[in-house]
Amino acid sequence: EKGTPLDFISFHAKGKPSEADGHVRMGISNQLRDIDDAFSVIGKHPELKGTPIVIGESDPEGCAACQGDHLAYRNGTMYSSYTAASFARKLDLAEKHGVNLEGALTWAFEFEDQPYFAGFRTLATNGIDKPVLNVFRMFSKLGGQQVAVTSDGAIPLDEMRKRGVRERPDVSAIASVEGTQLCALVWHYFEDDVAGPDAAVALEVQGLPRRVHHATVLQYRIDAEHGNSYEVWKKLGAPAQPTPEQYAQLVQAGQLDPNGPPETITVETGKAAIRLNLPRQAVVLLVVESK
Numbered sequence: 001e002k003g004t005p006l007d008f009i010s011f012h013a014k015g016k017p018s019e020a021d022g023h024v025r026m027g028i029s030n031q032l033r034d035i036d037d038a039f040s041v042i043g044k045h046p047e048l049k050g051t052p053i054v055i056g057e058s059d060p061e062g063c064a065a066c067q068g069d070h071l072a073y074r075n076g077t078m079y080s081s082y083t084a085a086s087f088a089r090k091l092d093l094a095e096k097h098g099v100n101l102e103g104a105l106t107w108a109f110e111f112e113d114q115p116y117f118a119g120f121r122t123l124a125t126n127g128i129d130k131p132v133l134n135v136f137r138m139f140s141k142l143g144g145q146q147v148a149v150t151s152d153g154a155i156p157l158d159e160m161r162k163r164g165v166r167e168r169p170d171v172s173a174i175a176s177v178e179g180t181q182l183c184a185l186v187w188h189y190f191e192d193d194v195a196g197p198d199a200a201v202a203l204e205v206q207g208l209p210r211r212v213h214h215a216t217v218l219q220y221r222i223d224a225e226h227g228n229s230y231e232v233w234k235k236l237g238a239p240a241q242p243t244p245e246q247y248a249q250l251v252q253a254g255q256l257d258p259n260g261p262p263e264t265i266t267v268e269t270g271k272a273a274i275r276l277n278l279p280r281q282a283v284v285l286l287v288v289e290s291k
Contacts, residue, residue, distance in 0.1 A: 008102065009048065011038045012057040015086070019070040024193040026060060026073060028086055029164040035093050036161055043097035052102035055090065064109050064121035073193060075117045075230040077281035080131040080222050084187040084283045085165070087139065088174040091146070092157050106136075115240060117230055128247075129254030134227040137256040138185050138220060138285040144178025147207075153199060165191040169280065171199045182208070182288040188278040196280040203274040208290045210270045215290040216262035217274060223282035229254035262289070 013034035016027030035055065042048050060073065060082055073079050087104065094101035111120050118125065123133040153171030160170065173186040188199045208215065224231050232253040233239070236246055265272050267290060278284060 006048070006051050008052040008054050009042060010054045010056040012062075012107075013038070013055050013059075013104075014057070014062040015060040015082075017061050017070050017073060020192065024070060024073045024078065025166070026078065026082055026191045026193075027164065028060075028082060028191065029161055031058070031060070031086060032089055032093065032157075032161045035090055036096075039093055039097040039099050039101075043099050049098055050100050052100050053094070054102050055104035057107035058087075058090070058104040059107050059121065060086075061121075064107060065111070067119045071119060071121070074119060074121050074132075075125075075130060077131050077222060077224070077228065077283075078193050080135045080283055081187050081189040081281040083132055083135045084138075084185060085170055085172070085189040087135075088172070088185075088187075089157060089160065091174070096157070106132075116238075116242070117233060124254070128229045128233075128250045130230060131222050131228050133254070134220075134222050134256040135283055138222075138283065141220075141285060141287065142174070142176040142183050142185060144176050144181075147175045147177050147182075149173045149175050149184070153201075165189055169196065169199065171201065171278070173203075177207075180209075180289055180291045182290070184286045184288070185283065186278065186286065187283045188280055190280055193281075198277040198279050201274075201276050201278050203276075203286070205272045205274065205288060206270060208267050208270045208272060208288075212267045212270075212290045215265055215267050215272055215288050217265055218262045218287040218289075219259045219276075220256055220285040220287075221259045221282065222256075222284075223279050226259055227254070227256050 013031050015031035018025050108121050108123050116126050151172040155165050155170040169190040171188050173184050175184040229250050
């Protein structure tokens with residue numbers, strides 16, 4: 001009844017993938033509208049604005065156990081790039097409505113005694129981590145205070161909520177700073193699972209200590225060649241029963257490892273520039289140390 005205390009508020013938010021011209025087309029706008037509508041209702045009640053919100057199921061669609069051609073996004077980098085773009089926009093929607101988003105959960109399961117990469121919505125298959133799990137590992141490396149990011153390659157929030165990402169890719173980032181470390185998680189997302197050109201990313205970092213003249217950048221990637229056990233499994237011939245050596249290779253391919261040693265960059269008056277090419281559906285985490 002009225003006056004009952006609430007520890008938190010929870011709801012579900014789901015996207016709507018489909019099949020279009022023989023390929024998967026994601027439905028990120030459906031998920032963002034679910035979140036936008038729920039935040040709008042909560043935000044209209046002043047007594048609830050500070051109450052923590054936990055999106056209890058927050059996924060590209062609503063059936064983890066279902067299989068089908070329109071769900072073929074689950075094994076590869078479509079899932080990971082969608083997750084990066086959608087989870088970041090939840091924070092933007094919370095800011096829009098002035099509500100307290102505590103967190104969001106992906107609703108994935110473990111399916112025992114199933115073939116490798118069987119097409120279920122999972123974070124791992126037979127103990128082998130999928131690319132999507134590496135996105136959450138990247139998010140876990142963000143810490144401290146979120147900092148503002150602007151991108152001329154980003155799809156505006158309202159446009160994405162209404163029409164998704166079907167006319168041009170969404171190339172944007174979320175960033176944080178903690179002590180001497182700045183982290184930027186950058187993605188190149190497009191709704192249709194079709195080939196496209198790389199994104200030429202020119203990242204300008206501002207607000208570094210003016211006394212610093214050099215910084216190091218450590219890069220983690222999820223793309224066709226990095227953090228991607230599914231692509232390695234296919235290159236091995238999609239074995240139904242991997243040999244011990246193959247299994248060890250797949251386990252290693254599923255990890256989030258640095259893409260080489262740290263690179264040294266120049267810092268001038270608190271600013272630094274980083275340039276990289278980002279394939280479609282790729283996600284990169286840049287860890288900048290400016291001691």
